Amino acid sequence: xxxxxxxxxxxxxxxxxxxxxxxxxxxxxxxxxxxxxxxxxxxxxxxxxxxxxxxxxxxxxxxxxxxxxxxxxxxxxxxxxxxxxxxxxxxxxxxxxxxxxxxxxxxxxxxxxxxxxxxxxxxxxxxxxxxxxxxxxxxxxxxxxxxxxxxxxxxxxxxxxxxxxxxxxxxxxxxxxxxxxxxxxxxxxxxxxxxxxxxxxxxxxxxxxxxxxxxxxxxxxxxxxxxxxxxxxxxxxxxxxxxxxxxxxxxxxxxxxxxxxxxxxxxxxxxxxxxxxxxxxxxxxxxxxxxxxxxxxxxxxxxxxxxxxxxxxxxxxxxxxxxx
Amino acid sequence: xxxxxxxxxxxxxxxxxxxxxxxxxxxxxxxxxxxxxxxxxxxxxxxxxxxxxxxxxxxxxxxxxxxxxxxxxxxxxxxxxxxxxxxxxxxxxxxxxxxxxxxxxxxxxxxxxxxxxxxxxxxxxxxxxxxxxxxxxxxxxxxxxxxxxxxxxxxxxxxxxxxxxxxxxxxxxxxxxxxxxxxxxxxxxxxxxxxxxxxxxxxxxxxxxxxxxxxxxxxxxxxxxxxxxxxxxxxxxxxxxxxxxxxxxxxxxxxxxxxxxxxxxxxxxxxxxxxxxxxxxxxxxxxxxxxxxxxxxxxxxxxxxxxxxxxxxxxxxxxxxxxxxxxxxxxxxxxxxxxxxxxxxxxxxxxxxxxxxxxxxxxxxxxxxxxxxxxxxxxxxxxxxxxxxxxxxxxxxxxxxxxxxxxxxxxxxxxxxxxxxxxxxxxxxxxxxxxxxxxxxxxxxxxxxxxxxxxxxxxxxxxxxxxxxxxxxxxxxxxxxxxxxxxxxxxxxxxxxxxxxxxxxxxxxxxxxxxxxxxxxxxxxxxxxxxxxxxxxxxxxxxxxxxxxxxxxxxxxxxxxxxxxxxxxxxxxxxxxxxxxxxxxxxxxxxxxxxxxxxxxxxxxxxxxxxx
Numbered sequence: 001x002x003x004x005x006x007x008x009x010x011x012x013x014x015x016x017x018x019x020x021x022x023x024x025x026x027x028x029x030x031x032x033x034x035x036x037x038x039x040x041x042x043x044x045x046x047x048x049x050x051x052x053x054x055x056x057x058x059x060x061x062x063x064x065x066x067x068x069x070x071x072x073x074x075x076x077x078x079x080x081x082x083x084x085x086x087x088x089x090x091x092x093x094x095x096x097x098x099x100x101x102x103x104x105x106x107x108x109x110x111x112x113x114x115x116x117x118x119x120x121x122x123x124x125x126x127x128x129x130x131x132x133x134x135x136x137x138x139x140x141x142x143x144x145x146x147x148x149x150x151x152x153x154x155x156x157x158x159x160x161x162x163x164x165x166x167x168x169x170x171x172x173x174x175x176x177x178x179x180x181x182x183x184x185x186x187x188x189x190x191x192x193x194x195x196x197x198x199x200x201x202x203x204x205x206x207x208x209x210x211x212x213x214x215x216x217x218x219x220x221x222x223x224x225x226x227x228x229x230x231x232x233x234x235x236x237x238x239x240x241x242x243x244x245x246x247x248x249x250x251x252x253x254x255x256x257x258x259x260x261x262x263x264x265x266x267x268x269x270x271x272x273x274x275x276x277x278x279x280x281x282x283x284x285x286x287x288x289x290x291x292x293x294x295x296x297x298x299x300x301x302x303x304x305x306x307x308x309x310x311x312x313x314x315x316x317x318x319x320x321x322x323x324x
Numbered sequence: 325x326x327x328x329x330x331x332x333x334x335x336x337x338x339x340x341x342x343x344x345x346x347x348x349x350x351x352x353x354x355x356x357x358x359x360x361x362x363x364x365x366x367x368x369x370x371x372x373x374x375x376x377x378x379x380x381x382x383x384x385x386x387x388x389x390x391x392x393x394x395x396x397x398x399x400x401x402x403x404x405x406x407x408x409x410x411x412x413x414x415x416x417x418x419x420x421x422x423x424x425x426x427x428x429x430x431x432x433x434x435x436x437x438x439x440x441x442x443x444x445x446x447x448x449x450x451x452x453x454x455x456x457x458x459x460x461x462x463x464x465x466x467x468x469x470x471x472x473x474x475x476x477x478x479x480x481x482x483x484x485x486x487x488x489x490x491x492x493x494x495x496x497x498x499x500x501x502x503x504x505x506x507x508x509x510x511x512x513x514x515x516x517x518x519x520x521x522x523x524x525x526x527x528x529x530x531x532x533x534x535x536x537x538x539x540x541x542x543x544x545x546x547x548x549x550x551x552x553x554x555x556x557x558x559x560x561x562x563x564x565x566x567x568x569x570x571x572x573x574x575x576x577x578x579x580x581x582x583x584x585x586x587x588x589x590x591x592x593x594x595x596x597x598x599x600x601x602x603x604x605x606x607x608x609x610x611x612x613x614x615x616x617x618x619x620x621x622x623x624x625x626x627x628x629x630x631x632x633x634x635x636x637x638x639x640x641x642x643x644x645x646x647x648x649x650x651x652x653x654x655x656x657x658x659x660x661x662x663x664x665x666x667x668x669x670x671x672x673x674x675x676x677x678x679x680x681x682x683x684x685x686x687x688x689x690x691x692x693x694x695x696x697x698x699x700x701x702x703x704x705x706x707x708x709x710x711x712x713x714x715x716x717x718x719x720x721x722x723x724x725x726x727x728x729x730x731x732x733x734x735x736x737x738x739x740x741x742x743x744x745x746x747x748x749x750x751x752x753x754x755x756x757x758x759x760x761x762x763x764x765x766x767x768x769x770x771x772x773x774x775x776x777x778x779x780x781x782x783x784x785x786x787x788x789x790x791x792x793x794x795x796x797x798x799x800x801x802x803x804x805x806x807x808x809x810x811x812x813x814x815x816x817x818x819x820x821x822x823x824x825x826x827x828x829x830x831x832x833x834x835x836x837x838x839x840x841x842x843x844x845x846x847x848x849x850x851x852x853x854x855x856x857x858x859x860x861x862x863x864x865x866x867x868x869x870x871x872x873x874x875x876x877x878x879x880x881x882x883x884x885x886x887x888x889x890x891x892x893x894x895x896x897x898x899x900x901x902x903x904x905x906x907x908x909x910x911x912x913x914x915x916x917x918x919x920x921x922x923x924x925x926x927x928x929x930x931x932x933x934x935x936x
Binding site for chain 1: 425427428435512514515516517518519520522523566567568569572573587588589590614615616617618621622624625628630800801802803805806807809810811812849850851852
């Protein structure tokens with residue numbers, strides 16, 4: 001097992017290198033560049049060619065593409081993630097500053113997803129074709145079909161503009177300096193809508209997986225045996241069915257986590273939460289290559305990591321699966 | 325500049341959307357879910373609220389007319405808004421919403437619009453008042469030939485500084501700081517982003533602690549725009565300063581507030597400057613700049629009273645805001661005269677950036693003239709902008725050199741006559757052709773701005789009526805404005821018609837250079853910005869003459885000549901001049917107006933106070 005993990009970890013290295021090369025080249029090939037902002041056409045004070053050249057030289061934009069990549073990769077190996085073109089701050093520090101908000105958001109959304117999706121999926125499966133199942137199925141398909149930015153704007157429209165119950169943007173009231181319990185309440189009020197949007201979208205699909213996995217298991221011989229030996233339906237479900245149904249669901253769950261990070265790009269932008277997702281969008285807008293590379297590398301790493309975790313969990317849950 | 329801020333939010337949403345769909349579909353869902361991208365954009369726009377198409381409340385706004393303050397801005401005697409009789413209340417914290425966060429809050433190192441908020445902390449030597457006349461702030465007087473500030477050959481400017489000014493850390497503000505600022509500019513290791521006026525400086529010398537002598541290489545009409553940001557010499561150990569320097573990000577100034585903390589993407593905290601020259605001011609304890617990138621949500625929150633000021637509102641926001649004010653919401657809208665930028669149609673006069681060949685369609689002056697007559701500009705203002713905006717005929721439309729020239733009237737019959745006479749014959753589909761060339765043009769602007777897309781379609785229809793086909797192909801701002809090396813459409817001349825807002829502040833020198841042939845972008849001149857790729861020797865000569873003296877009468881006449889040529893040749897067509905306005909919450913009092921820059925409201929923050 002540990003052999004397997006080590007081998008997979010080593011395999012991740014060429015994979016990450018490959019990803020970084022492709023992403024680097026694609027980013028630089030997109031039209032526009034980081035100097036469009038500095039050049040500021042449309043502003044009253046037009047900067048001179050010499051000022052732009054100084055910036056180009058500083059950013060190394062005149063070097064050939066492969067040189068720029070090698071520079072970037074060389075610095076990275078030495079632990080230097082580069083400096084943002086836009087803010088002049090170290091990339092790692094900028095990402096570090098933004099990660100807590102994203103973790104809070106995605107962590108809560110993940111929890112809510114778990115709390116909602118498992119009971120709904122299990123009940124749907126246990127009472128297949130009941131009214132509850134129909135409602136849950138319809139809601140799940142709606143949740144899958146509705147784009148999260150639309151849902152977010154609808155939430156804003158209803159709960160902020162129409163009803164005035166919840167604050168629109170940010171993670172705290174800029175006017176007040178709350179402390180203690182009041183600060184927690186304020187933070188919670190700000191989190192309700194973004195967390196709900198993220199959680200609803202992922203709950204919708206996870207419910208379907210839980211339901212399908214449960215249905216699969218419920219038809220198995222050992223379930224008949226469990227019922228035959230006199231177990232209550234509830235005990236059979238919780239003790240025998242759920243554990244077996246969990247195997248495919250765990251894979252999906254582990255892959256759900258990087259997906260939540262991606263979903264946070266939209267939610268953070270709409271609710272003005274300064275997390276990693278919004279940093280990514282802002283940096284893409286400004287063609288801030290070092291920051292983009294940093295975020296994309298972390299995102300790639302997360303996907304690879306959670307894939308590995310899914311595989312390991314798999315073998316833990318199912319003794320039939322063994323890696324060599 | 326205006327463009328970027330306005331379009332930012334929607335571009336965010338679109339980028340996010342693009343990322344989301346591809347990802348989800350590939351990873352898990354398998355089957356495509358069947359919602360088309362245009363449908364999504366419509367949904368997004370529909371629930372965004374705000375600048376809706378139907379809103380046509382053409383009101384005069386609720387604001388009082390700002391008196392043109394010719395008083396010294398810093399003296400606090402110009403127009404103030406009605407305050408309570410007990411005098412200003414001390415304490416409290418105002419909240420400013422910032423839609424587009426800049427990389428640095430220092431205008432010496434950052435040219436994004438958001439860095440203008442640094443005027444809460446950093447004071448300039450001069451500020452232009454509502455009439456475009458400069459008033460001294462850190463300077464003791466405006467240099468003129470009469471007071472000896474300008475040498476007879478106009479090449480030496482002597483700036484006299486006010487006495488007793490200190491930096492917020494208590495150190496005196498002196499001529500040495502200005503000398504140091506120029507040394508930073510000169511050092512090739514530094515990366516300033518300042519107006520081209522700095523490039524015309526030969527040398528800077530401190531005569532005494534309060535007198536600076538600046539020698540120019542050539543006549544420098546921008547001499548009063550210099551020193552908007554002065555760097556405190558005592559805080560730097562080298563003249564090589566780049567964007568990474570902490571003071572390049574959060575500068576030290578002499579103004580009413582000091583920067584305390586910047587949590588990127590979240591907020592910037594400003595505190596009262598304890599060493600401000602007026603011990604009574606500022607009345608506020610501090611200001612919080614809250615980053616709020618969603619424009620629609622920001623305006624809604626502002627109307628709901630969450631913010632005291634929004635940086636910054638544009639013409640498209642005015643119908644929503646004035647309506648909110650009339651409904652008794654806690655916002656105050658103040659409309660100003662003049663100023664503000666103009667929405668332009670940039671016409672590409674070169675064949676795909678090749679300066680030796682004219683554009684196959686737009687190269688014909690008849691096409692440009694017909695287009696000018698064929699656009700119903702008043703309909704844009706009345707039907708789409710809710711009545712906010714005005715028509716302008718001259719390309720020099722603001723400041724001391726402003727020219728009053730007739731606006732081209734909407735006359736589609738005349739446009740058709742012009743095209744008929746020029747040999748552009750209508751084909752079977754109604755689109756004109758000449759010598760096998762079809763009058764079909766790409767029409768581009770920054771994608772995602774709903775208001776603009778509405779009048780883009782109106783213009784498209786106007787042009788169809790006179791037999792010119794416009795194909796709308798909107799793209800992200802970076803694609804349009806990218807530099808020559810980056811393959812920007814304007815710089816490369818790889819466009820037909822681009823619509824964008826542009827303009828100038830007080831002195832037209834830099835703005836006029838946007839049309840001269842010596843700044844056409846090319847391999848040799850990649851930083852050029854004559855995006856029309858226009859060559860006119862007569863125009864070039866007039867502009868050159870206007871830049872060769874500081875005598876306003878001579879310059880004004882030269883600009884008038886240039887404007888005649890411009891109006892005849894039409895390298896770009898003005899659509900409308902944005903209404904210039906500002907807005908703040910009703911609980912914010914002591915707000916002073918009367919500056920040339922509509923955002924100049926921020927210069928008076930020392931006098932702001934909050935009502936309970």
